[in-house]
Amino acid sequence: MDAKQMLHMNQGQGETSYVQNSNMQSAEQNRMKPLIEAAIVHVCSNASTLSHGKMVIADLGCSSGPNAVALVSIALEATHRHFLQLRQPPPEVCILLNDLPYNDFNTVVKDLVQLRQIKEPIVVTGVVPGSFYERLFPSGSLHLVCSSNSLNWLSKAPEDLRINQIPAYDIDEYVRRERLPVVAGAYARQFRKDFTVFLELRAKELAPEGMMVVSVPGRRCDELINEISHIWGMIAQILAIMALEGVIDKAKFESFYMPIYGPSQRELREIIQEEGSFSITEMRVHDLNSGMDSTFLTPNRVANGMRAVLEPIINQHFGSSGEVMDEFVRTAEKHLSGQGSSYVNQTESPIVWFALSLAKA
Ligand SMILES: C[S@@+](CC[C@H](N)C(=O)[O-])C[C@H]1O[C@@H](n2cnc3c(N)ncnc32)[C@H](O)[C@@H]1O
Numbered sequence: 099m100d101a102k103q104m105l106h107m108n109q110g111q112g113e114t115s116y117v118q119n120s121n122m123q124s125a126e127q128n129r130m131k132p133l134i135e136a137a138i139v140h141v142c143s144n145a146s147t148l149s150h151g152k153m154v155i156a157d158l159g160c161s162s163g164p165n166a167v168a169l170v171s172i173a174l175e176a177t178h179r180h181f182l183q184l185r186q187p188p189p190e191v192c193i194l195l196n197d198l199p200y201n202d203f204n205t206v207v208k209d210l211v212q213l214r215q216i217k218e219p220i221v222v223t224g225v226v227p228g229s230f231y232e233r234l235f236p237s238g239s240l241h242l243v244c245s246s247n248s249l250n251w252l253s254k255a256p257e258d259l260r261i262n263q264i265p266a267y268d269i270d271e272y273v274r275r276e277r278l279p280v281v282a283g284a285y286a287r288q289f290r291k292d293f294t295v296f297l298e299l300r301a302k303e304l305a306p307e308g309m310m311v312v313s314v315p316g317r318r319c320d321e322l323i324n325e326i327s328h329i330w331g332m333i334a335q336i337l338a339i340m341a342l343e344g345v346i347d348k349a350k351f352e353s354f355y356m357p358i359y360g361p362s363q364r365e366l367r368e369i370i371q372e373e374g375s376f377s378i379t380e381m382r383v384h385d386l387n388s389g390m391d392s393t394f395l396t397p398n399r400v401a402n403g404m405r406a407v408l409e410p411i412i413n414q415h416f417g418s419s420g421e422v423m424d425e426f427v428r429t430a431e432k433h434l435s436g437q438g439s440s441y442v443n444q445t446e447s448p449i450v451w452f453a454l455s456l457a458k459a
Pocket of ligand 1: 252
């Protein structure tokens with residue numbers, strides 16, 4: 099099944115919602131601020147881009163809640179500040195938020211209404227449901243594209259693993275290690291394909307001199323040393339414990355392929371260079387939790403954060419319910435308090451964020 103048919107974060111505003119459990123992603127959005135501000139200055143300094151006095155800013159993979167409008171709000175404020183300094187009237191701004199069709203757009207539109215209250219610059223808003231691995235906007239229409247914590251989601255899990263019945267995570271440690279290059283290679287190829295398509299499409303949709311600022315979670319080291327060095331490793335370890343304890347079906351676990359991948363810095367650079375539409379203005383590597391309040395980093399908070407992202411996709415595959423996800427949180431909490439604690443440890447975590455500023459070449 100394609101990711102677009104099933105993927106969304108936990109909806110609404112309740113205890114298990116993405117809105118209530120996305121502090122880690124929100125912290126990364128804050129770290130993207132200087133890149134977005136610099137991109138706005140670049141875009142706004144280009145006479146041809148702004149010749150019509152209008153600017154279009156899009157966030158791709160917005161989800162819902164405060165994070166959905168966080169990046170575009172930073173861009174709006176930066177635009178306002180820039181023109182205030184120049185003592186010139188700001189351009190009219192169109193803000194477009196994209197996500198997959200099952201996203202909680204009901205919550206998103208309420209937050210967009212707030213943005214429209216801003217009087218300077220004039221802001222019009224809209225939502226654009228659809229996959230960012232397909233065309234979403236007219237050619238040459240965008241000035242700034244932002245995206246946070248979304249490009250790690252693939253358009254689909256690698257089909258060759260499923261066809262050859264190779265589990266993404268073998269419970270048998272020896273088999274798992276033997277197959278690591280095959281599994282990781284299949285995921286890496288799918289990411290390469292998807293990210294290349296993403297760059298090609300956005301290059302068509304951006305105006306000349308347009309910019310993209312994206313942040314994607316990935317892995318600290320280039321090599322895949324073991325299964326925990328890829329982003330799916332931590333989730334798989336938790337589900338494997340649940341399969342061994344009989345909470346979820348073992349056969350179903352072995353046929354579960356999460357469409358998620360964490361690239362390395364080298365992979366990102368290579369793909370961007372090979373695709374050729376963008377040059378890298380800046381690439382920052384952020385520790386997973388740097389600058390975050392430690393109250394958000396308890397095993398319980400992290401486990402609930404994982405639930406908010408993974409519950410819909412896990413429930414769809416396992417046909418499970420809220421109780422299974424309560425057990426997922428308990429298992430994750432235990433795992434993160436012990437063996438898996440390096441994931442949330444700031445300097446040791448194998449997972450980092452890559453924040454990139456890309457200019458149309
Ligand atoms: C973890 S959330 C990130 C949300 C928000 N940008 C943030 O930083 O908190 C990832 C979002 O990407 C969306 N997403 C994943 N694949 C997508 C695709 N192909 N097209 C559009 N959105 C996608 C998911 O539905 C989800 O809402």
